Structures are given as C-alpha cells and as structure tokens.
Amino acid sequence: MPNAAPRFALPAPLEGWQLALLLAIYLLVGTTGHLPWRGDDLTHLGPIHSILTNGNWLIPQIAGETYLGNPPLYYWLGALMAKLLGWLLPVHDAARLASSVLTAATLYWTGLAARRLYGDKAFTPAILLGMGSLGLVVHAHETQPMLAQLAGMALCYAGLGELAERPYRGGIQAGIGSGMAFLANGLSGAALTLPVLLIAPLLCPNCRSKTVIYGIALGLTVAAFIGASWLGAVAIFHPGEISRWWSEELLSILPTQSSLPAFGKQIQLLGWFAWPLWPIAGWAVWRNRKKLATPQLALPIIASALALLLIATTGSQRAASMLPLLPPLCLLAALGVESLRRGAANAFDWFGIMAFIFFALVVWLGWTALHFGWPPGLARQVAKMAPDFQRDEVAWSASIGALLSAALLLVPALIQRTPLRGATNWAIGMTLLWCLAVSLWQPWFAHTKNYQPVAAELRALLAEQAPGCIKRKGIGDTQRAALDYFADIRTIPYQDPADCRLLLTYSSGVNSQRISGEWDMLRERRLGAGRKAETFRLYRRD
Numbered sequence: 001m002p003n004a005a006p007r008f009a010l011p012a013p014l015e016g017w018q019l020a021l022l023l024a025i026y027l028l029v030g031t032t033g034h035l036p037w038r039g040d041d042l043t044h045l046g047p048i049h050s051i052l053t054n055g056n057w058l059i060p061q062i063a064g065e066t067y068l069g070n071p072p073l074y075y076w077l078g079a080l081m082a083k084l085l086g087w088l089l090p091v092h093d094a095a096r097l098a099s100s101v102l103t104a105a106t107l108y109w110t111g112l113a114a115r116r117l118y119g120d121k122a123f124t125p126a127i128l129l130g131m132g133s134l135g136l137v138v139h140a141h142e143t144q145p146m147l148a149q150l151a152g153m154a155l156c157y158a159g160l161g162e163l164a165e166r167p168y169r170g171g172i173q174a175g176i177g178s179g180m181a182f183l184a185n186g187l188s189g190a191a192l193t194l195p196v197l198l199i200a201p202l203l204c205p206n207c208r209s210k211t212v213i214y215g216i217a218l219g220l221t222v223a224a225f226i227g228a229s230w231l232g233a234v235a236i237f238h239p240g241e242i243s244r245w246w247s248e249e250l251l252s253i254l255p256t257q258s259s260l261p262a263f264g265k266q267i268q269l270l271g272w273f274a275w276p277l278w279p280i281a282g283w284a285v286w287r288n289r290k291k292l293a294t295p296q297l298a299l300p301i302i303a304s305a306l307a308l309l310l311i312a313t314t315g316s317q318r319a320a321s322m323l324p325l326l327p328p329l330c331l332l333a334a335l336g337v338e339s340l341r342r343g344a345a346n347a348f349d350w351f352g353i354m355a356f357i358f359f360a361l362v363v364w365l366g367w368t369a370l371h372f373g374w375p376p377g378l379a380r381q382v383a384k385m386a387p388d389f390q391r392d393e394v395a396w397s398a399s400i401g402a403l404l405s406a407a408l409l410l411v412p413a414l415i416q417r418t419p420l421r422g423a424t425n426w427a428i429g430m431t432l433l434w435c436l437a438v439s440l441w442q443p444w445f446a447h448t449k450n451y452q453p454v455a456a457e458l459r460a461l462l463a464e465q466a467p468g469c470i471k472r473k474g475i476g477d478t479q480r481a482a483l484d485y486f487a488d489i490r491t492i493p494y495q496d497p498a499d500c501r502l503l504l505t506y507s508s509g510v511n512s513q514r515i516s517g518e519w520d521m522l523r524e525r526r527l528g529a530g531r532k533a534e535t536f537r538l539y540r541r542d
Contacts (some may be wrong), residue, residue, distance in 0.1 A: 179226025
C-alpha cells in the first residue's frame, strides 16, 4: 500500500490533465522560437522547403537535387504543418511541430500497446518512461524523420497487442503502422515491423484461429498497399528514381566492413541513450524469464533484437539511428517498473533526482562560465567554441532558470510515494532540465549552430557578381539546405561539366587548405574554432 501523502501531493503516476500538461511542456518548449540548427534540423528542413516552394511531394529534394535519405512521410506532415500554421509561425518553426505531433503519437501508441499487452496500469508508466529517456529529448525537438518511424512502430505494436481480441482491427492498425514505418525510413522501417507482424501468430496460442490469420493477412495487405502506392506513383512520375532509391536502401541496411569494429562504441552510446529504460527492461525479462514465449515478452524482445541487429549491421554511430530501440524498451520497462523491489524502486527514484540536480548544476556552471567568466578554465573552452558570441541581458533568462531550478528541487518531494514515483520523477526531471537548458542556453546554441549569417553574406556577395552557376566542393546536405532556405543559393557538384566562374567550398576542423591555381578567393567566413571550426570560401575563376 502506498504511504499516506498530504492533499497537495501529486499522484504517481500522473494522470489526466496533469500528464497532458507535462507532455505539452515537454513537447513545445524549445521546439519553436529559434532558427534551424545545423545538422539534422537543417538537413530535413530542406525537403520540406522544396515541397512548399516547388511542389516536390513524391521525391524528397534538397536545393533542387534528389535526396534519398528518407521517404517523404515526415516531410509531408512538416509541409502540412507549415501550410496550416504559416500565418502564425515561420516555416521552420511550424514544420518542426511535426516532431511534436509524432512524438506525442509515439508515446500514446506505446502506452496503448503497453495497456493491451500488460493491462491498464501499464499505460501511463510507458509514457512517463519514454519521456524520461535520455535519447529522446533532443530529437523530439528537432526536424527528425526518424520520429515518423517511431510512431509507425508504436502503432504496429499497439495493433499486435489487440490481435487475440479484435483480429481485424488489430491487423489493420499493425499494417498501417508498418506502412508508416516504411514511408518514414524505407526498408529499415519495414525490417523493424514486418517480421514482428509475421511472427506474432506463432507466439500466441489464442492467435492461431482463422480470424487471427485473416487479420494478419489484412495487416500485411494494408502495409503492402501503403508502400506500393508511393512506389507506384514514383515509378509513374519519376521512373528513373526507383532503381536509385532501391540501391541506396540496400546499402543502408546491408552490413559494412566497419560495422563490427564500431559495435563496441555503439554499445557505449546505447548505454546512455536508452537510459533508464534498459536496466528496468532487463529486470522485466529476468523476472519473467519463464514466460519469454508469451506475446507480452516475445513481442518487445523480438522488436528490440531487430533494432539492435539493424544498428549493429549498419555500423552507424549517429544518435538518431538508435531511436528505434526506444519503443520496445519502453514496453519492457513498463512491465518491469511496477514490479521493482522496494530498494530498487527507491534507488531508481533517488538516482533520478540526484542525476537531474547534478546536470542542472552543470548547466548553471556552464552558463556562469559563458556570461561571467567563472570558472576560468571552462570559460576559456566556451569562448574558443564561439569567440564572437555577443552576450545579451541575462536577467530574464536567469530568473526563469532560477524558478525552474527551484521546481527541480521541490517538485520531487511532492510526489506520492508509490512504486511508480521513480518513473514520474524521471519524466518531470527531464522536462524541467530541458526547460532549464533552453532558457539559459538557447541564444548560445542559436549562435553556434546558425548558418543564416553565412548565407546572408554570400547572398550579398553574389549579388555583386555576374549571374551564373556555382560549383561546390565539400558542401554537404546540411549546408545546401541552409543556403537554399536562407538565401535561395543553389550549387552544382564540382564534377559537373558546366563552366562555372564561381566555386564555394566548405571544410571543418583545424586544417583546411585553400584551393590554388586558377581559382582566386573572394571571401572566407569562419564559424567556431578548434576542431569544430567550419570554413566557407568563395572563389572566382577569371
């Protein structure tokens, strides 16, 4: 029985409007109000900008060139959000709200899958544990197509959890989820959902009736129809792109030579990325080790194994590639969290509170180094990363940060002492810590991750040159998307036979060599310093 608590205590777990309010704060703070940051946030804004300006709905494009990184599902939703909210928000802010919608859908459908697999009590813990995971918080606030795949995976699991009772509805939901995962991430999305959909009837003794088999077949038909509809449209309107897309997709899922050496680093990355899900998920598997063949255990275990296998074979060490592991781990953690022994539950709760207080102190320490030069060693490191950062008035952000820090200290004491207090405090702590980081550090991140000044300078300089094409060297998808979005500047590959008088280069790191010979440098623009320095150079050939 939970201990008695004062009437003003918050329930554990949070329910109803309290959970909805916490989720809204978690999803919306930091999603809008800043220019797109370099990296995935800018890269994946490129196809959305292409849809809005050129109507390229079928094949994602960046600056007029085909982008085969992801199918178009996320970009469709981002473009729709930009059209709906363009009167209120800038395009990049409105489009980024697609991430909020998809993260909310992922958490809800994961909770729904937990409810169908483990009972009503597992619904809210699955959501809270997902919110408290370290790996989700940053990607939930950037332009990130992988979130569409997570939503599809979660819907697929929710449908499979209902196969025994409502085979047709469950099959349709699982099929739609699998189709979404395919439209979000291609063969990788299909590889993480279709095998689970096919194996599901073999795991459940009550799922081998004809109606369940028909439900599975219906789900596979729905998934195939969704995928074939997009591929068929591409084959009709862009026939040459299908073979290119297929070859790129095969390369993205087949093992590489670097996959095995990279596996150790991937495990290290997953250790913090999936925290605190994996220890609780491991406890759930151990505690229910005699029931591993049941759908409640087998479904999330198989899904986790598929995600791990895909991560290991591709050798990717990008944090975003680890996201597909979160939904199945949330399911296992939701099963295990309420059965934690009292000592383990108290340790989980205590460790979460102490960890968030520690990281809040780190955030404040870095902020004082940035604005007041203390401690001196850290201040020098921060200054090297952004030597030209202009410090603004800090009173307002410091006041908000102080309130959030006070809440981080006081709110955990108001949570009821139940077995789910730890999961509740992890979700609240992650939300408050994220809000604190946004309130104190967003101007600095906006400065260090912003390509708008570079694009504006290049646009002004190009206005002085004779019109013509611009070749590029070292310019990646992120830089191309930034130049197109901020300044309508498009480049062509250096190997293109076109006779261009201008050349734009990009390099990163300390050693960046200039191009000599027939090219004369017109302008050099540096961002940052040290190993993270970025250098843009514009050349002209007379």
